[in-house]
Amino acid sequence: MDAQTLYDGILAGNRRAVARGLTWIDEGGVRGKDLAHRLFAHAGKARVIGITGAPGVGKSTLVNALAINLRRRQNTVGILAVDPSSPFSGGAILGDRIRMQESVDDQGVYMRSLASRGHVGGLSRAAFGAITLLDAAGFGTILVETVGAGQAEVEIMRYAQTVMVVLAPGLGDDIQAIKAGILEIGNVFIVNKSDREGADMTVRSLRGLLSLTPESGEWSPPIIKTEADRSVGIDRVVDSIEQHQSYLRQHNLLNDLRYRQAENVLEQSLDDVRKEVEMLSRRESLWKDTVEEILRGKDPSLYARKLFANWLNATPRGE
Amino acid sequence: MIRVLVAKPGLDGHDRGAKVIARALRDAGMEVIYTGLHQTPDQIVEAALSEDVDVLAISILSGAHPTLVPRITALLHENGANDILVLLGGIIPDEDVSLMFDAGVHQVFGPGTDTKDIVDYIKEHVKER
Numbered sequence: 001m002d003a004q005t006l007y008d009g010i011l012a013g014n015r016r017a018v019a020r021g022l023t024w025i026d027e028g029g030v031r032g033k034d035l036a037h038r039l040f041a042h043a044g045k046a047r048v049i050g051i052t053g054a055p056g057v058g059k060s061t062l063v064n065a066l067a068i069n070l071r072r073r074q075n076t077v078g079i080l081a082v083d084p085s086s087p088f089s090g091g092a093i094l095g096d097r098i099r100m101q102e103s104v105d106d107q108g109v110y111m112r113s114l115a116s117r118g119h120v121g122g123l124s125r126a127a128f129g130a131i132t133l134l135d136a137a138g139f140g141t142i143l144v145e146t147v148g149a150g151q152a153e154v155e156i157m158r159y160a161q162t163v164m165v166v167l168a169p170g171l172g173d174d175i176q177a178i179k180a181g182i183l184e185i186g187n188v189f190i191v192n193k194s195d196r197e198g199a200d201m202t203v204r205s206l207r208g209l210l211s212l213t214p215e216s217g218e219w220s221p222p223i224i225k226t227e228a229d230r231s232v233g234i235d236r237v238v239d240s241i242e243q244h245q246s247y248l249r250q251h252n253l254l255n256d257l258r259y260r261q262a263e264n265v266l267e268q269s270l271d272d273v274r275k276e277v278e279m280l281s282r283r284e285s286l287w288k289d290t291v292e293e294i295l296r297g298k299d300p301s302l303y304a305r306k307l308f309a310n311w312l313n314a315t316p317r318g319e
Numbered sequence: 320m321i322r323v324l325v326a327k328p329g330l331d332g333h334d335r336g337a338k339v340i341a342r343a344l345r346d347a348g349m350e351v352i353y354t355g356l357h358q359t360p361d362q363i364v365e366a367a368l369s370e371d372v373d374v375l376a377i378s379i380l381s382g383a384h385p386t387l388v389p390r391i392t393a394l395l396h397e398n399g400a401n402d403i404l405v406l407l408g409g410i411i412p413d414e415d416v417s418l419m420f421d422a423g424v425h426q427v428f429g430p431g432t433d434t435k436d437i438v439d440y441i442k443e444h445v446k447e448r
Binding site: 015016019020022023026027085086088089090091092093094095097098101104105110111112113115117 | 320322341342344345346347348349350351352353354355362365366368369370371398399448
């Protein structure tokens with residue numbers, strides 16, 4: 001598939017084009033980046049919901065239940081689920097689909113497994129491009145499931161409008177473990193597996209900790225008990241997503257997020273420019289000569305500018 | 320990055336072999352999507368297309384391969400997914416192997432296969448795209 005066919009197919013919502021486009025974006029090369037940057041102008045319509053929490057709390061099962069509920073409410077649903085890559089081989093076993101079988105049997109749901117590929121932060125490097133693609137393809141709601149997250153995996157808040165933090169009772173001192181990090185990014189808190197002993201205790205300590213975090217505007221995050229495998233409490237979760245979304249709209253916060261995302265696209269492009277400058281310079285003797293000059297005590301930032309100027313001359317790009 | 324769907328179609332309830340393969344492929348640096356037991360041919364093909372895999376590795380120990388495998392390959396063909404490498408493992412009697420090749424399976428790996436041979440086969444035959 002060539003880039004234009006792919007682009008047109010994605011905008012038309014063609015599933016094969018969506019799948020192949022995600023492969024391009026996931027591989028992290030130039031063609032994927034170009035695609036994601038072109039699609040950005042068509043994105044910004046979807047509701048992007050993040051689902052994060054420690055391993056084993058039931059994130060995938062919850063996503064499955066949410067997708068079914070959202071379908072009942074006439075939403076089309078795109079799902080991105082990130083699992084960790086092996087730090088040794090770079091490979092991964094992606095098993096989130098096992099628990100999402102019921103929802104992915106529906107043609108109104110598209111689900112894709114992503115490997116983190118060494119990226120820290122709970123997502124994959126391609127996550128934002130992948131969200132942009134599903135958004136541009138017309139999915140009304142996009143559910144993004146992070147890797148099993150602890151304290152530092154807060155990247156989801158950069159891309160999702162509504163972040164749900166999932167906990168489960170009986171996982172030891174779980175609240176203690178997350179209080180510093182992801183507790184502060186949650187817009188909705190879910191205590192899943194709430195038929196288990198200790199659920200009320202988890203809700204109480206969560207409420208206690210939330211009362212200590214600084215107030216962020218007028219939204220106070222609800223705490224909802226669920227049993228995702230039996231769809232108990234799911235209606236309330238989807239209601240609270242909708243309430244949070246209308247809160248964001250009323251306070252004009254969706255525009256802020258979109259602005260930050262555009263900033264993010266710009267940052268990524270700048271990073272790419274830097275890499276291209278280096279690659280081009282390394283291909284030429286310019287790189288070696290420059291290193292020699294710096295060894296002789298010349299100003300490195302002056303020579304960085306020279307490398308940039310050389311790149312600028314070598315790559316005339318259409319306006 | 321090579322992406323592989325490891326699939327267990329039909330009523331066969333044994334996935335130890337499939338899991339061994341999944342781990343071996345991961346350890347060889349591949350991304351392996353495992354969808355669990357009791358998958359229908361439609362579910363398997365839908366997963367293969369959505370996940371845009373390079374390889375579909377089917378494991379069947381129940382003897383149902385003469386019905387299940389041609390159904391899967393026909394669905395792949397219908398959807399224009401002829402670039403997916405289709406591998407079959409499990410208990411496939413010798414006299415059925417040519418039938419499986421006719422159905423569009425690229426290679427059959429029986430019990431006792433060294434996982435390294437499967438890794439090598441995939442690396443050699445997967446198509447650039």
